[in-house]
Amino acid sequence: MxxxxxxxxxxxxxxxxxxxxxxxxxxxxxxxxxxxxxxxxxxxxxxxxxxxxxxxxxxxxxxxxxxxxxxxxxxxxxxxxxxxxxxxxxxxxxLRPLTVSGGDWSFVTLAGADLRGGRFTGVRMRETDLSGVDLTGATMTGVDLSDVQWRGTRLSGADLRGSDLTGLDPTAVQRAGAVIDMVQSVTLAQALGFDVRG
Missing domain, CATH: 2.160.20.80 (E3 ubiquitin-protein ligase SopA)
Structure with missing residues (x-):
């Protein structure tokens, strides 16, 4: 080397x-x-x-x-x-269009970035600053998004399936048409204060 x-x-x-x-x-x-x-x-x-x-x-x-x-x-x-x-x-x-597969993007500051249509798959993004980021139509599947800063993030039409959304306040983001899975729907309902029962 x-x-x-x-x-x-x-x-x-x-x-x-x-x-x-x-x-x-x-x-x-x-x-x-x-x-x-x-x-x-x-x-x-x-x-x-x-x-x-x-x-x-x-x-x-x-x-x-x-x-x-x-x-x-x-x-x-x-x-x-x-x-x-x-x-x-x-x-x-x-940063458009950016493709990230795997790896570790934890503690990264992307505040205010335009990431429309970007693809993030299987990547670790713990405690990343996504405040004010435009993720309209982006793919963020299987991503560790725990403890991310979400304030003012645009998630309209984004595919978030399989990602860790603990800590996401649904009221703090633009979320129309964002795609989530069943497990995530329970997590977000609980974040809104719902008592989810079978």
Whole structure:
């Protein structure tokens, strides 16, 4: 495995379709770097800052983006499979349509993000900040959404089946047409104070 690259700033670089297999970056800054169609397998970005970075159509597998800050980045059709994104923040990023399969996105800040039509399946998102997020028509199936911040989240038409919705106050979100399963319906009824009996 290559030696970690620490505290380096990459500015206005063209990394189009770059293969970032097993690369390790610690505390680095990426500003206006083009990572369009780049792929990462087993790469690690720890405590890095991304500003105005293009991640369009990039593919990331079993990689880590922990405690990173993404500002005004473009993740159009980006895919994350089995990635660890714990503790990262996305600020004013273009995240549509984003695909996330498996992995751990706990303690991530996505407040106010536009995630309409996004796909999150089998991912852990404990204590993630989804306040004010637009998830209209999104798929969030089999997701651990325990202790998530939901205030003002738009869930209209979203598929939430099989996800952990404990802690979701149905009155605090826009929920028209959201799809849930029978177990979740009991959980939400109890959250509203109903005594559910057979």
């Amino acid at each position: 290559p030696e970690p690259i620490e505290d380096v700033t990459f500015h206005d670089e063209d990394w189009y379709a770059e293969e970032l297999a097993d690369r390790h970056f610690i505390g680095c800054t990426f500003h206006r770097v083009d990572l369009t169609e780049a792929t990462s397998q087993g790469a690690v970005f720890d405590g890095c800052t991304f500003g105005d970075v293009q991640f369009n159509v990039s593919r990331h597998t079993d990689s880590a983006f922990t405690r990173c800050v993404f500002t005004r980045c473009n993740l159009f059709e980006a895919e994350f499979t089995g990635c660890k994104v714990v503790g990262s923040t996305f600020d004013r990023c273009d």
